[in-house]
Amino acid sequence: MSKLTDVSKRLLIGRAMRSDRLSETLLPKRIALPVFASDPLSSVAYAPGEVLMVLSIAGFSAYRYGPWITLAVVVLMFAVVASYRQNVRAYPSGGGDYEVATTNLGPRAGRAVAGALLVDYVLTVAVSVAAGVENLGSAVPFVSENKVTVAMAVIALLTLMNLRGVRESGTVFAIPTYVFVAGVLLTIGWGAFRWFVLGDDMTAPSAGYEVRAEAGSLAGFALVFLLLRSFSSGCAALTGVGAISNGVPAFRRPKSRNAATTLALMGGLAATMFCGIIALALATDVKMSENPATDILIDGRPAGPDYHQDPVIAQVSAAVFGDGSAPFLLLAGATALILFLAANTAYNGFPVLGSILAQDRYLPRQLHTRGDRLAFSNGIVLLAVAAAVLVYVYDADSTRLIQLYIVGVFVAFTFSQTGMVRHWNRLLAGERDAAARRRMIRSRAINAFGAFFTGLVLVVVLVTKFAHGAYVALIGMGLFYLMMTAIRRHYDRVSDELAMPAEPGGDLLARPSKVHSIVLVSKIHRPTLRALAYARLARSDVLEALSVNVDPEETRALREEWSRYGMDIPLKTLDSPYREVTRPVVEYVKSLRRADPRAVVSVYIPEYVVGHWYEQLLHNQSALRLKGRLLFTPGVMVTSVPYQLESSERARLRARRRAEWSAPGAVRRGPVGPGDGNGNGREP
Numbered sequence: 001m002s003k004l005t006d007v008s009k010r011l012l013i014g015r016a017m018r019s020d021r022l023s024e025t026l027l028p029k030r031i032a033l034p035v036f037a038s039d040p041l042s043s044v045a046y047a048p049g050e051v052l053m054v055l056s057i058a059g060f061s062a063y064r065y066g067p068w069i070t071l072a073v074v075v076l077m078f079a080v081v082a083s084y085r086q087n088v089r090a091y092p093s094g095g096g097d098y099e100v101a102t103t104n105l106g107p108r109a110g111r112a113v114a115g116a117l118l119v120d121y122v123l124t125v126a127v128s129v130a131a132g133v134e135n136l137g138s139a140v141p142f143v144s145e146n147k148v149t150v151a152m153a154v155i156a157l158l159t160l161m162n163l164r165g166v167r168e169s170g171t172v173f174a175i176p177t178y179v180f181v182a183g184v185l186l187t188i189g190w191g192a193f194r195w196f197v198l199g200d201d202m203t204a205p206s207a208g209y210e211v212r213a214e215a216g217s218l219a220g221f222a223l224v225f226l227l228l229r230s231f232s233s234g235c236a237a238l239t240g241v242g243a244i245s246n247g248v249p250a251f252r253r254p255k256s257r258n259a260a261t262t263l264a265l266m267g268g269l270a271a272t273m274f275c276g277i278i279a280l281a282l283a284t285d286v287k288m289s290e291n292p293a294t295d296i297l298i299d300g301r302p303a304g305p306d307y308h309q310d311p312v313i314a315q316v317s318a319a320v321f322g323d324g325s326a327p328f329l330l331l332a333g334a335t336a337l338i339l340f341l342a343a344n345t346a347y348n349g350f351p352v353l354g355s356i357l358a359q360d361r362y363l364p365r366q367l368h369t370r371g372d373r374l375a376f377s378n379g380i381v382l383l384a385v386a387a388a389v390l391v392y393v394y395d396a397d398s399t400r401l402i403q404l405y406i407v408g409v410f411v412a413f414t415f416s417q418t419g420m421v422r423h424w425n426r427l428l429a430g431e432r433d434a435a436a437r438r439r440m441i442r443s444r445a446i447n448a449f450g451a452f453f454t455g456l457v458l459v460v461v462l463v464t465k466f467a468h469g470a471y472v473a474l475i476g477m478g479l480f481y482l483m484m485t486a487i488r489r490h491y492d493r494v495s496d497e498l499a500m501p502a503e504p505g506g507d508l509l510a511r512p513s514k515v516h517s518i519v520l521v522s523k524i525h526r527p528t529l530r531a532l533a534y535a536r537l538a539r540s541d542v543l544e545a546l547s548v549n550v551d552p553e554e555t556r557a558l559r560e561e562w563s564r565y566g567m568d569i570p571l572k573t574l575d576s577p578y579r580e581v582t583r584p585v586v587e588y589v590k591s592l593r594r595a596d597p598r599a600v601v602s603v604y605i606p607e608y609v610v611g612h613w614y615e616q617l618l619h620n621q622s623a624l625r626l627k628g629r630l631l632f633t634p635g636v637m638v639t640s641v642p643y644q645l646e647s648s649e650r651a652r653l654r655a656r657r658r659a660e661w662s663a664p665g666a667v668r669r670g671p672v673g674p675g676d677g678n679g680n681g682r683e684p
Contacts, residue, residue, distance in 0.1 A: 025640075027250050029258050029265075034177035036244045037266035039124055039345035041181060043237040046398060047073075048133045048281055049312040050233035053399075056295065058226055059213030063282060065227055067607070070278045073234040074271045080241050081267035083417050083450030086443045087245045088259040090423060097416035098353060102360075104419035104426075113415045114357055115480030117242070119473055120408035121126055121350035124239060125343040125387035127405055129154050130398040132339030132450030135311050144308060147396040152388055154340050159384040162347040163377055170675035180338035181269060183331040188276030191320040195283060204315040205323060207285035212296040227313035229464035233379040235457060236402060237274050239409050241266070242348040242416070250348070281312050288312065290399065311335075343387070360391040361491040362484040405468030408477060410458040417451035423467065456541040512635075513598035514541035520585070520605050520626075521545045521571065523554075524561050527606035527643035532569060534641050535604045545571045546588070548581045583621050584631050593635050602637045603630060609644040 027035060051069055055062040091099050096343035097117060129151045137144030167531025194200040244263050251258040289295040292309040294302050310318075314328075315336055321327040351367070355376050358368035366378045391598070394400045424444035431437050462470060535543055549555040552584050555573055562571050574584040589601050605623045623640070630638050 010236055011524060018684060030256065031174055031674070032244075032251055033265060034341070035172040035250075035348055036176050036345055037262065037270075038338060039128065039239055039243065039342040040237060040241055040266055040270045041273070042128065042335075043239060044184060044270065044277050045135060045335050045339055046127075046279045046402070046599035047234050047237040047274060047309060048602050050236055050399075050402060051230050051278065052281065052286065052312060053290045054226065054230035054233050056211045056287070056289045058211065058223070060287065062212045062226070065230070066278055066282055069185075069227065069231050069234055070275055072231055073237055076235065076457060077238055077241075077267055077271050077274075079446075079450050080238055080413060081168050081454050082446050083265050083413075083420065084241060085260045086420055086447055087416065088248050089256045089402055090261065090420065091245070092248045092256045092259070095247075096349075096353070097242050097412040100419040100423070101415045104422040105195050109415055109419070111362065111481050111484050112477070113412050114353065114362065114484065115477040116408035116411035117353055118350065118480050119476040120239070120405075120412065121346035121353070121383060122386045122390060122476075123401065123408070123473070124259055124346040125155065125158075125383060126338050126390040126394070127236075127398055128342035128346075129387070130391060130394075130396040131311075132336045132342075133396055134335035134398055135314060136341060137308070138601050148392060151391045151396040155343075155384055155388050155391065158340065158343055158347060159380060162344070162380050169525060176334060176337035176341055179330075180334040181273070183327075183334050184273045184277070186327070187317055187320050187331060188273070188280065191276075191280045191316070194320065202280075202284045202319040203224055204281070204284040204286040204319045205310065206287040206296070206315060207319075209303075210286045211287050211289055212295045212297055212302075225464065228460045232406065232457070232461045232464045233402070235406055235410070235461065236412075237270060239405065242409070242412055243345045245416075249352070253291045258640060277313055277316055280316045281319065283539045284316060286315045286319075288313055291365065293675065300523070301477065303319050330550050346383060346387075347380060350383040351376030354382070356380035357484065357553070360488075362488050364487065399446075400464060401468065403465055406461050407458075407465065407470045407473040410454050410461055411477070413454035414451060414458050417447045417454060420447035421451055455581075464648075512600040513596060515600050516540065516542040516592055516596075517602045517604065518544060518546045518589070520603065521547045521558070523558060524565060524567075528640070530643055531604045531606040531641040532567075534639075535602075538602065540602065543569055545569050546585065547571065547573045548584050549573045549575050550579045550581065582626050582629055589630065589636055593633070597635070598637055600637060602639065604639050604641055607640050607642050609642045 014404060051066060051073075052063065054063060055069075076397060087096070093099060098110050098114045101113040105409065130147070132154065133143055133147050133151050136150075137147065143150050191202065194294075241263075242265070244259050248255050248259045251262075287296060288309065292303055292307055293305045296303040296307060296309070298307075314332060317322075317328045317331045321331075354363055354367040357363040358365050367376065367382070369376075369378065390401065421444055424440050428437060428440050428444070431440060515538065517535050517538060518537050519528075521528050532545065545562075547555065547558060557575075559571065574588055576584045585603075589603065592599065592601050605627065607623050627638050627640070631638050
């Protein structure tokens, strides 16, 4: 079974990598862009639709506000990108928003940011996969009919790819990302050429439909609230921007410069594609609605529950290239892939952040260790499980999931940029060089503008989205905050208890007054004799054998056999009228401790060692329960004395053969020459 497991593991995730090969997993900019920026780049597949769907509440006439909302989103995007370029230069260690907030605003702010980022990463996977399934469902009916199952399968596939390592998964994901970007830019370019040069009349599949206004004609505060809600939905285009600041250590040198360049490329591409898709959607009369079954009217009648509302990008592509054409199908496939792969941004951000938080003792230490492929495997699996739960609970519905989205993004943005302002203030206080001060003042102004703008957007998002599901994200952030606080307190408490005293000596080095050794005996056999012989070697002050009288006949037989063999160690029996074994032994040990608190009680437990897991179920259960109880008794040492049965010897031989066997891909094929002294062979 172990051999089969090893084979399947190597086939799925590849052979294990040595720790000294970590540098080989670092990413060049051409790979880092699709790895860390696939989320904001892919947001053009659903963010324009979210803008139009909210505006449709006031009817199709409200679409005229679309360009202004788009402009506001783009201005915000450039502000955030410019701000984060300062972040990656000042904090290249990979802590990102968490490190900035912790260093400049304190640990509480750091935990708040970390909780927001963790929630946002989980939602990134859930929203991206759900949106990808919906886009693919526009071309493949089977996908739309089995959304949850397909979404779960996609999450499993993404998890597997990321377990293979960041660089390998990035290479695989790069091609679909670049195909998507090229496809969107081609759609925008060809659509603009047809519109401005050829003068073609391009119409979306939904152009002939009507949109029924849910709220009638809006004005005043109601209209402002609607526009703010539409703007907050469009801000989904900014998700994932902070992932690059968390992933700086994954870049090749010079890390900060490469990360800043990747941020600029990502911002320029995302803004261009977002503006182009919105412009083409308005030009081709795309109709969208939050409730298409009732609010989309076809020939004056509601579309009904069987109506499938295609995403904006699919409708624009159909208008530009023709529904069912080769470019349309290519872009539809690339869009579905990029949305699936957009989750890769979270797969690279969540495990790294989890590792940093584990190192700071805010999360379990297991999240800090790397797996066989030098990826943070535990964090990857944890992210996949959490995202799968969300997808299942919300039926892979991106419209419902996206209401939970964005809150965590702007919480992190606001705290981070506020922390950067304090960072520059602290540096300016001690800087005397005029040129350096000018650079710092310019950077502070950029971060101050980013803090103000993102803080304002955070308020807008909370006000407009709270009742639509944002409260769930806030609850998640609060739970993460409380969990991290509790974990840190636990680790701090354990560390304080384990710490060495200021002055060596005292009670820690004091010898016990005596050692009272007890060998547990149920019958006289080989394991018992081995335990007695081993206990003699300790030369204890008191050595006795102890048995529990559960069955009087068995106890009398044990005493007779003990005398017949002439055992020179006294045998003590404890009465157990309720046929318990564990409680009488524990009470007896505690009584010895009460009689002499400075004494140490050493308990020796004979155990069988068997070769199969199912055999283990038949033995040693009483010993296991007893050890569990004695571990919580101060001044008691528990020693297991193993006795290997024949089946365990066969298991040992099997284990040795497995150790000498190499799974496919575990070693290099062909002759291997002398080693280099580090276990590495060289080909002759």
